[in-house]
Amino acid sequence: MEKIPSAKPRYLEEDPTLEQRWQALRLNVQTCYERLTRASNKDIFQEAEVMGAQDHMTIASVNPLQIGTQLDHLLAWYREQKPLQEVICWYLHPAPPKDLEALLLARGFAPNWQAHWMWCDLRHLSPHHNRPANLDIRVSENELAWEVDDLPYYDPQDVPNLAALHNAYPQHSPALLAFQHQQIVGRCMLNFTMGQWGIAGLFAMGVVPSARKQGIGTALAHAACKLAQQMGCHHVVLNATPLGEPVYRRVGFQSMGYTDTWLLPSQTLAALAPSTDEVRFLEAVGQGEIPILDTIGNRLEKRIFHETLPGGLMSLDIAVRCHQPAAAAWLVAHGAPLDILSAWDLGWKDQIPGLLATQPELVNLQRGQWQATPLHIAIERDDLELVKLLLTVPNDLEIKDAVFQATALDWAHHFQRDEIIQLLENHRLKSARKQ
Structure with a gap:
């Protein structure tokens, strides 16, 4: 258990440089997951800057001469943990080094979403808001077992x-609970790091769907x-979803930038x-080493x-x-x-017309974790030319994807792709007339 300081805690000073902000962010995120794991009496893997x-x-951070071995050691460690579960991999810099993604994908990681980091200098905290x-x-x-089944991240x-x-780190991890009519409608958690790089990290922010758009x-x-x-802290950092970003901007947060994440699926570990040859071959694919x-x-x-690899990708x-x-x-x-x-x-x-002519079934091919068709993905990207x-x-x-059970037209409505919606409606009408 960490020793709780009796004196007034020290935090990152005001007006830090951008690199100092990233250093503070890295420490806060790592510490959050380390504390939660240790409080649960689980082990931690640590090798240089890989945790x-x-x-x-x-x-x-990445040492090009060591990162491959470190990842191999980490995967061996995860395979010994029971039960096997999927793992999110965070790279805590705004731009990954050359070849990191190749090394991860070669070992069964899968691409994941980008994290959008936002920073609030508490001197610029919005002074008023309508509660x-x-x-x-x-x-x-x-922490209690609240009777709520649709609170995100809970x-x-x-x-x-x-x-x-909370018991192990009482001054470092308070939770904030929002109630309306004695019913819990929202929750978040703070993670405090202290010292030269000390900041507050805001995690697990969620509001039940029925209570959203009320502030x-x-x-x-x-x-x-x-x-x-x-608490004397000068800065708060968080990872914003697209839904949450405008909320945080109203409070006083500004964008710091994006970082990559990957998913280590449980099927990779199983x-x-x-x-060694297979890993080196797939690394060479990602590095272009013919x-x-x-x-x-x-x-x-x-x-x-030609086969799907355990991580869900093909070579x-x-x-x-x-x-x-x-x-x-x-x-x-080959x-x-x-x-x-x-x-x-x-x-x-120029090869796509030939593919569509000789293999028309490819237009409905469902791939990836979402089992989405090319049309689903084109709509997500807002790629009108491809649509x-x-x-x-x-x-x-x-055809519906496997996660949201939504058709391509459903995706177009979700992403508000008005021009694509019109194209799909016209396409559907033309197809109906031909039948």
Whole structure:
């Protein structure tokens, strides 16, 4: 257990440089997951600047000569943890170093969302806001199993771990609870780090869907910042979702930038660990090292060219993600199947009409964790040119993704792609007339 300081705690001074902010952010995020893991009597993996906790891992910096070995050691450690569970990998710098993604994807990690970090200098905290009527915000250093099933980032099964966290670090991890009519409608948690890089991190901010757009999120974030200010802290940092970003800007937060995250799926950990040759081959795909592909590819089973890997990607996906068209061409020449999105992302647009003519089923191919079609992905990207190309052939517009159970048209409405909605409606009408 950390020693609670008896004297007034020290925090990061006012007017830090951008690099000092990132240093403080890295320490705060790492400390949050380390505290939660240790409070739950779980082990921590630490090797240089790579840390593994129960369901989160962080990479604070990369030594190019050591990072591959460190990742291998970390994966071996995660495979020994029971039960196996998926892990989010955070890279806590605004730009990942060259080849980091190739090293991660080669080991079974999957691409994940980007984190949007926002920073509030508490001198610029918005002084006033309209708090909703009948809203009561309470600070709690305990955790109870609240009877609410739609509060984001809250699971009653996590309550024992959260209670242990508050008990182990009572001055470092207060929770703020929002009540309306004696019902909990929102929650967030602060994580305080102290010393030269000390700041407050705002985590697990959530408001139940039925209570949104009333100013509750704004009130919660403002109350959390006021609490940090009362503690003597000068700065608060958080990771904003697109839904939360305008809320935080109203409070006084400004964008610091984006960082990458990856997902280590449980199926990667459950699968047989890949051989050294397989990992090196996939690294070479992501790094565009054609001589290594020539050397190692000849002694690997051909399934590595066309089968889905445990992390959910195919070898060609790694070449596409890492912007390696030469490696992609090598894979296709050796039997890797070329799909529409890969061709599009590689800049091989002239090949797509031929693909659609010879393999029309590719237009409805469902891939990835979401099991989304090319049309779903084109809509998410707001890529009107790709949508128009995909609609030149028959589409099954009733296909639903596996996560949201939504059609392409549902996605267009969700993302408010008005021009694409009109295209899909017209396409559907034309198809109906032909039947």
